[in-house]
Structures are given as C-alpha cells and as structure tokens.
Amino acid sequence: MKLLVIIPAYNESGSIERVVNCIRDEYPQYDYVVVNDGSVDDTAGICRRNGYRLIDLKTNLGLAGAFQAGVKYAYENDYDCAIQIDGDGQHDPAYIEGMAALMQETDADIVIGSRFVEKKKPGGLRMFGSNIIATAIRLTTGKLLRDPTSGMRLLNRRMIREFAVNMNYGPEPDTVSYLMRNGAKVEEYQVEMRERTAGKSYLSAWRSVEYMVRIVISIVLIQPFRKRSTT
Amino acid sequence: MILLRILLIASSLFLLLHVIRSVTKARVRIDDIIFWVLFAIVLIVLAIVPQVASFFAEVLHFQAPINLVYLVVIFLLILRVFNMSIKVSQLEMKMQQMVQDEAVKSCMGREDAAGEDAQASEEGGKE
Numbered sequence: 001m002k003l004l005v006i007i008p009a010y011n012e013s014g015s016i017e018r019v020v021n022c023i024r025d026e027y028p029q030y031d032y033v034v035v036n037d038g039s040v041d042d043t044a045g046i047c048r049r050n051g052y053r054l055i056d057l058k059t060n061l062g063l064a065g066a067f068q069a070g071v072k073y074a075y076e077n078d079y080d081c082a083i084q085i086d087g088d089g090q091h092d093p094a095y096i097e098g099m100a101a102l103m104q105e106t107d108a109d110i111v112i113g114s115r116f117v118e119k120k121k122p123g124g125l126r127m128f129g130s131n132i133i134a135t136a137i138r139l140t141t142g143k144l145l146r147d148p149t150s151g152m153r154l155l156n157r158r159m160i161r162e163f164a165v166n167m168n169y170g171p172e173p174d175t176v177s178y179l180m181r182n183g184a185k186v187e188e189y190q191v192e193m194r195e196r197t198a199g200k201s202y203l204s205a206w207r208s209v210e211y212m213v214r215i216v217i218s219i220v221l222i223q224p225f226r227k228r229s230t231t
Numbered sequence: 232m233i234l235l236r237i238l239l240i241a242s243s244l245f246l247l248l249h250v251i252r253s254v255t256k257a258r259v260r261i262d263d264i265i266f267w268v269l270f271a272i273v274l275i276v277l278a279i280v281p282q283v284a285s286f287f288a289e290v291l292h293f294q295a296p297i298n299l300v301y302l303v304v305i306f307l308l309i310l311r312v313f314n315m316s317i318k319v320s321q322l323e324m325k326m327q328q329m330v331q332d333e334a335v336k337s338c339m340g341r342e343d344a345a346g347e348d349a350q351a352s353e354e355g356g357k358e
Contacts, residue, residue, distance in 0.1 A: 023309075025328075058328065058329055058332050059325040059328055059344055060331065166257070167257045167259065167260065168254065168260060168261050170261075174261070192308070214261075214262065214265050217265055217268050217269070218261050218265070220249055221247075221251065222254050222261060222268070224266075225251050225254075225255055226254060226255050227255060
C-alpha cells in the first residue's frame with residue numbers, strides 16, 4: 001500500500017526537523033511531504049537544507065489550504081492513502097501502521113487516530129470543546145465520534161480524490177461529520193498524543209473560542225444541508 | 232410591532248436559507264459565511280424575544296426599541312464591511328507577492344538559461 005505522510009507546518013522551525021527525521025529514518029517505508037504554509041520563520045529553509053520533500057506555499061493559506069495542497073500531491077502521485085501528521089510533533093508515526101491495517105481490515109474511508117477509544121476522556125476545560133463537538137455530531141449524524149478534534153486522519157484513495165478537488169473540505173470535525181452523514185465509513189484507532197514541544201498551536205486562546213463557534217455552527221446548521229455530489 | 236416582528240423573522244429565515252444554500256452549491260467557503268449565520272440568528276432572537284431589545288433600549292435611553300434594532304444591524308454591517316476591507320487588502324497583498332515571486336523566478340530562469348547557452352556556444356567555438 002502506497003502511503004503518503006502529509007506534514008503541514010506553519011512556523012514549526014523548532015520541531016520540524018525532529019518530526020521529519022523521525023519519519024525519514026525510522027519509517028522509510030512511508031513517503032512524506034512537508035507543506036510549508038507560508039511560515040515567517042525558517043521552516044522552509046530548514047527543510048531545504050535537509051533535503052526534505054517540500055511543498056513551499058509562498059503565502060499563508062491556513063491549515064485547510066495547506067493540507068489540501070498535500071492531498072493534491074497525493075492525488076497526482078496516485079497514493080493509496082494519505083495521513084496528516086502535524087509538524088509540531090504531537091502525532092506519533094508509530095501508529096500509522098496500525099491505522100493503515102485497520103483501514104484495510106474494515107474498508108474504512110477515514111481512520112482517525114483517537115485518544116479516547118479505550119481510554120476515558122478526561123474532564124476539564126480542554127475536553128469541554130471536544131465534548132460539545134462530539135455532541136453536535138451525535139445529534140446531527142446519530143453516530144459516535146470519540147475524538148472529533150484529532151488531526152491525525154488517514155484517508156483512503158476515494159477520500160484523497162474528494163479532499164483534493166472539492167471546496168469546503170477542510171481537515172476539521174465538521175467535514176468529518178458531513179462525510180459520516182453522507183455514507184463515508186469512519187473508524188477510530190487508539191493512539192497517544194504528545195504535548196507539543198515547540199512553537200505555537202494554530203489555536204491560541206481567543207482563537208479556540210472562535211474555532212468552537214465556527215465548528216459547532218457548521219456542524220449543526222450548515223453540514224446537515226450539504227449533499228455529497230461526487231461519488 | 233407585530234408586523235415588524237413577522238417581517239424580521241421571515242427575512243432572517245430567508246437570509247439563513249439563502250446563506251446555507253450558497254454553501255451546498257459550493258459557491259462560498261464555510262469560514263466566510265459563519266458571520267451571516269450568526270447575524271441571521273441575532274435577528275431572529277431579537278424578533279422572537281422583543282423584550283431583549285426593549286430592555287436594552289430602556290437601559291440605554293433609546294426612544295424606541297426599534298431604534299436599537301436598527302443600530303445593532305447597522306453596527307454589525309459596518310463591522311463586516313471593515314473586516315471585508317482588511318480581507319481584500321490581504322488578498323491584494325498576497326496576489327502582488329505571488330505575481331512578483333513568479334515574475335522574479337521566471338526572469339532568473341531566463342538569465343540562467345541564457346548564461347548556459349552563451350557558455351555552451353563559447354565552448355563550441357573553441358573546439
């Protein structure tokens with residue numbers, strides 16, 4: 001199975017080397033591509049000096065645009081599946097093998113690296129947002145998604161095509177809810193995630209409130225009315 | 232007041248419907264219409280629970296609640312227009328950057344090619 005690891009990176013000069021070296025040296029069976037999302041730090045320079053395979057976006061497109069660029073690369077190069085591994089090092093590539101095996105076993109369209117399949121979700125403010133999103137998805141799709149905000153998603157060939165060519169297919173929980181409603185098979189696979197070690201998250205404090213509002217409105221009010229046109 | 236409320240509810244619902252339809256037809260990015268969905272919801276709330284408008288109108292010494300509704304609508308729209316200005320500026324900046332990068336790159340590519348050609352013909356001449 002030809003698998004591509006897509007590594008979106010925005011200002012990740014502190015961690016990108018560790019993340020990519022790990023994949024390159026310890027998991028040479030996977031191809032990878034770094035998508036530099038118009039970083040203002042030295043992310044692109046580090047990638048070039050190390051000779052990483054790099055899609056270098058000249059301006060900042062946001063996570064959705066950066067991820068889509070990576071998926072387009074996967075689509076053009078005819079990969080069987082593609083997985084998002086964040087440039088901040090919170091996703092452990094050791095789980096890719098298990099996720100890919102689960103995908104083949106269950107013929108799933110998407111396998112999500114989930115923190116809460118076997119482990120219980122901790123309480124507290126951090127999981128509050130995750131719970132609201134999970135509830136919104138439960139209400140609109142009738143299906144259970146334990147870790148909707150996990151960015152570690154493995155897409156199969158059908159999904160690569162769909163994500164590559166369509167609008168409003170950001171790598172976010174609302175897209176997953178829309179696909180679940182419209183017949184895509186989504187599985188979850190237990191993973192552990194590391195705390196980020198360097199750099200700032202895409203989501204800062206105020207941003208995470210905005211993010212919540214955006215995702216919940218999208219899941220509850222918009223996605224239920226979207227029809228899946230492509231097959 | 233009742234007629235106004237019915238009008239407000241009807242037009243807000245129409246707005247909401249129109250906004251959602253534009254997403255289903257893939258004409259707009261979801262990020263760009265969240266504002267309009269929130270806007271429609273605020274109008275619907277104001278229409279269904281006019282006490283909200285009355286309360287704030289009294290607190291803020293407005294002559295009539297409807298004035299407050301107008302003010303809120305105008306304010307939100309002005310905010311939106313301002314944000315659109317920022318967005319348009321950023322888009323123009325990004326486009327300028329891209330066009331320049333592209334042109335500089337192709338200029339450098341031509342110079343490189345021309346240099347190699349000149350070198351090749353020079354070497355050819357020596358033989």
